[in-house]
Amino acid sequence: MNLLKRMIYGLRRQWIVINSVAVYDRNRQAAGSSLGAWENLIGPAQMMAFFILMRVGFSFLRGNNRFAAGGSTDMYFNIIVFMSTGFCIAFLFRNVAIKSLSGLKLRAPLYYSRIKPLDILLALSLNDMRALATLSLAILGIVYYFTWSFQLDSPGLAISVYLLTVMMALGFGLSVVFLGKLNKWILKIIKRLIQRVIIFTSGIFFATFEIPAHMRPFVTWNPILHGVELFRYSINNEYPIPDISLSYLMLCSILMLSFSLILYRTNESLLLESNDD
Amino acid sequence: MSIHQVLNSSSSAEPVLVFDEFVLRADKSDSSVVISSPWNWWLDSGDRLAVMTTNSFLSYQLMATLADLVKPVSGEVLKRGTVSWPLGGEGGLDGKLSIDQSLDFLSNIYSDCFEKSRITLQEFYEVLQAQSIEPSLKLKELDKDQKDYFYMALSILFSFDVYLVPKFRYLMSRKAMLLRTLLHRQLEGCSLISTGGNNRFRREFCNKGLVLDGFGEVIFQGDLEQAIALIDQKVADSGRVDSDDDQFDFGDSLKNSDQDEPNDVL
Numbered sequence: 001m002n003l004l005k006r007m008i009y010g011l012r013r014q015w016i017v018i019n020s021v022a023v024y025d026r027n028r029q030a031a032g033s034s035l036g037a038w039e040n041l042i043g044p045a046q047m048m049a050f051f052i053l054m055r056v057g058f059s060f061l062r063g064n065n066r067f068a069a070g071g072s073t074d075m076y077f078n079i080i081v082f083m084s085t086g087f088c089i090a091f092l093f094r095n096v097a098i099k100s101l102s103g104l105k106l107r108a109p110l111y112y113s114r115i116k117p118l119d120i121l122l123a124l125s126l127n128d129m130r131a132l133a134t135l136s137l138a139i140l141g142i143v144y145y146f147t148w149s150f151q152l153d154s155p156g157l158a159i160s161v162y163l164l165t166v167m168m169a170l171g172f173g174l175s176v177v178f179l180g181k182l183n184k185w186i187l188k189i190i191k192r193l194i195q196r197v198i199i200f201t202s203g204i205f206f207a208t209f210e211i212p213a214h215m216r217p218f219v220t221w222n223p224i225l226h227g228v229e230l231f232r233y234s235i236n237n238e239y240p241i242p243d244i245s246l247s248y249l250m251l252c253s254i255l256m257l258s259f260s261l262i263l264y265r266t267n268e269s270l271l272l273e274s275n276d277d
Numbered sequence: 278m279s280i281h282q283v284l285n286s287s288s289s290a291e292p293v294l295v296f297d298e299f300v301l302r303a304d305k306s307d308s309s310v311v312i313s314s315p316w317n318w319w320l321d322s323g324d325r326l327a328v329m330t331t332n333s334f335l336s337y338q339l340m341a342t343l344a345d346l347v348k349p350v351s352g353e354v355l356k357r358g359t360v361s362w363p364l365g366g367e368g369g370l371d372g373k374l375s376i377d378q379s380l381d382f383l384s385n386i387y388s389d390c391f392e393k394s395r396i397t398l399q400e401f402y403e404v405l406q407a408q409s410i411e412p413s414l415k416l417k418e419l420d421k422d423q424k425d426y427f428y429m430a431l432s433i434l435f436s437f438d439v440y441l442v443p444k445f446r447y448l449m450s451r452k453a454m455l456l457r458t459l460l461h462r463q464l465e466g467c468s469l470i471s472t473g474g475n476n477r478f479r480r481e482f483c484n485k486g487l488v489l490d491g492f493g494e495v496i497f498q499g500d501l502e503q504a505i506a507l508i509d510q511k512v513a514d515s516g517r518v519d520s521d522d523d524q525f526d527f528g529d530s531l532k533n534s535d536q537d538e539p540n541d542v543l
Contacts, residue, residue: 016385016386016388020382020385023381023382024378028533031373031374106533110346111344111346111362111366111369112387113346113360113362114387115386269347269348272346272347
């Protein structure tokens with residue numbers, strides 16, 4: 001009983017720390033931007049609008065003048081829903097994981113011994129998760145309002161996929177945060193490489209079933225694609241997802257997070273103050 | 278009493294800090310130089326210890342490890358109570374935050390220490406008002422004096438079991454008279470560890486002394502006046518003048534960076 005009480009107390013305290021650091025970061029970002037607290041939402045929204053325009057532009061160039069998803073994805077989704085589902089999952093990973101490549105940018109709170117580097121990573125992820133979840137819900141709400149066709153076939157699957165992506169992103173972020181001390185040019189190259197891999201193989205612009213079967217292995221290795229496609233499938237269960245598996249996504253998320261926690265546990269001191277060197 | 282008896286002790290007068298086979302670096306320029314023998318001593322509840330040494334890097338290392346900013350070379354410090362951040366330190370907060378936001382942040386993180394504080398929020402704001410510090414002001418808008426005053430007042434507002442005092446130049450100044458009164462009140466029944474060379478501070482706030490040689494060997498532990506006499510003698514012998522001013526700033530490498538690349542997508 002005592003152990004249980006201690007665990008609950010510990011978890012509660014950890015949550016308070018994470019939430020406080022998340023508010024700290026939102027406040028400082030809001031103070032540094034003319035958009036104030038909306039900065040976190042408007043930034044990704046702008047980027048998503050750019051992506052949607054790109055996709056619509058390509059459809060238009062192909063001779064398809066309808067503002068639809070283009071190609072066979074048309075049969076299952078409105079373009080806005082199609083793109084925003086891809087964007088919200090892939091960019092969740094991108095925001096949480098890739099930011100960590102430059103090391104911890106929010107370091108000052110580490111001055112207080114109750115705040116650990118892991119709390120900061122979790123707090124920043126919480127902010128990204130909230131922003132992108134709000135954005136997805138808002139977009140889905142707006143689209144459903146205008147088309148009057150609400151559809152969310154498997155809400156449980158949608159939530160699971162979202163959380164698995166967060167876990168995987170956290171795991172990846174924790175594993176690469178230690179690379180922050182590498183040469184900045186090497187970091188830049190790694191960062192750009194990973195950015196492009198995420199953008200072009202995560203299914204933001206395409207559906208897996210549109211790709212010829214013999215080409216699929218070139219993209220299905222990427223667990224983010226599985227997250228994106230499963231998220232779309234959870235909205236419309238008729239959406240075909242060949243070679244996509246929830247167990248692969250789960251395996252990647254659990255392995256990545258476990259590995260990163262072990263790595264963090266043994267190397268935490270590298271992220272603390274190094275004035276003594 | 279041996280260190281193991283102290284560790285296993287279940288009496289009510291438990292030590293608040295126990296140094297167990299604790300080893301620190303003793304030379305800034307050479308990471309292989311460590312203290313000559315591991316520390317196995319403890320700080321009892323209510324003890325206010327002035328740690329005195331001619332090695333300022335060692336003082337910094339001690340405070341930084343107690344504040345969990347740096348890991349010791351080996352061994353550990355067992356903490357049985359809450360330990361403050363280095364008193365008056367300017368780390369931790371962000372210049373873009375307002376006084377109110379900073380206070381909210383810390384009162385959430387250290388909610389237990391905030392609730393048992395002997396200083397009320399009303400008193401805290403009155404103390405700030407004395408230096409024309411308004412709650413809506415952003416930290417970057419404060420001038421140097423106001424910053425020193427604010428960070429010191431903020432550290433004193435929370436009630437910890439052990440206070441870490443690496444800097445006291447500002448605390449012993451005329452401007453901080455009000456803060457000293459509050460610190461006295463907050464320290465009732467609490468412990469303190471200080472490093473540095475201000476005898477006025479030691480006599481006003483400490484009740485025990487610990488003298489270390491340049492390599493961290495404990496050469497005296499006990500009466501404060503004897504410890505002061507001993508360290509003064511050592512300073513005179515070595516011909517070094519120990520400055521009140523600290524040579525190392527805590528949390529210097531812990532700065533927030535705003536250089537993000539949110540639009541670097543493709």
